[in-house]
Amino acid sequence: GFRPKIDDFLAALDLFVLPTLEEGLSIAIMEAMAAAKPVVASDVGGVPELISAENGALVRPGDAESLAEGIASLLSIDEAKRAAVGACGRRLIVERFTVGQMAQEHLRLYEDLNFRRRRGRGANAAPAPSKD
Known part of the structure; x- marks a missing residue:
C-alpha cells in the first residue's frame, strides 16, 4: 500500500x-x-x-x-x-520507465489499435508500420 x-x-x-x-x-x-x-x-x-x-x-x-x-x-x-x-x-x-517513455509507449499502442480499427482488422491483426 x-x-x-x-x-x-x-x-x-x-x-x-x-x-x-x-x-x-x-x-x-x-x-x-x-x-x-x-x-x-x-x-x-x-x-x-x-x-x-x-x-x-x-x-x-x-x-x-x-x-x-x-x-x-x-x-x-x-x-x-x-x-x-x-x-x-x-x-x-x-x-525505459519514465513518465515520458511510458506515455510514448501508450501513444504507440493507441496509434496501432486505431490503425487496425481503420483497416477493419481488429486487435488480432498485425501491428501498424513503425515510424522509426
Missing part, C-alpha cells in the same frame, strides 16, 4: 527484497530500482522484465532457500559492487 516518504525508507536499505507468488509489473520494485537499490524478487509475472543478474537477483517463488541465496549473493559483494548493481537498475528505469 501507499507509504509516505518512500525515498527516506529506500535510502536506508542495502537492498530491496520482494518475495511474492504473484506480481505484475511491480511499482514497488521500480521505485527501489529508481532509488538505485539492488533487488531480490520472485521470478513471477512481469518481474523478469525488470530484474536481471546485472541489477539484482531473481529467485524461485515460494522457495525460502532460493530467497536466502539471492539475498546472500547481493550482501556478500562489496559495497561498491552492490552500488554498481543498483545503478544498473536505476539506468533501466530511467531509460
Whole structure:
C-alpha cells in the first residue's frame, strides 16, 4: 500500500527484497530500482522484465532457500559492487520507465489499435508500420 516518504525508507536499505507468488509489473520494485537499490524478487509475472543478474537477483517463488541465496549473493559483494548493481537498475528505469517513455509507449499502442480499427482488422491483426 501507499507509504509516505518512500525515498527516506529506500535510502536506508542495502537492498530491496520482494518475495511474492504473484506480481505484475511491480511499482514497488521500480521505485527501489529508481532509488538505485539492488533487488531480490520472485521470478513471477512481469518481474523478469525488470530484474536481471546485472541489477539484482531473481529467485524461485515460494522457495525460502532460493530467497536466502539471492539475498546472500547481493550482501556478500562489496559495497561498491552492490552500488554498481543498483545503478544498473536505476539506468533501466530511467531509460525505459519514465513518465515520458511510458506515455510514448501508450501513444504507440493507441496509434496501432486505431490503425487496425481503420483497416477493419481488429486487435488480432498485425501491428501498424513503425515510424522509426
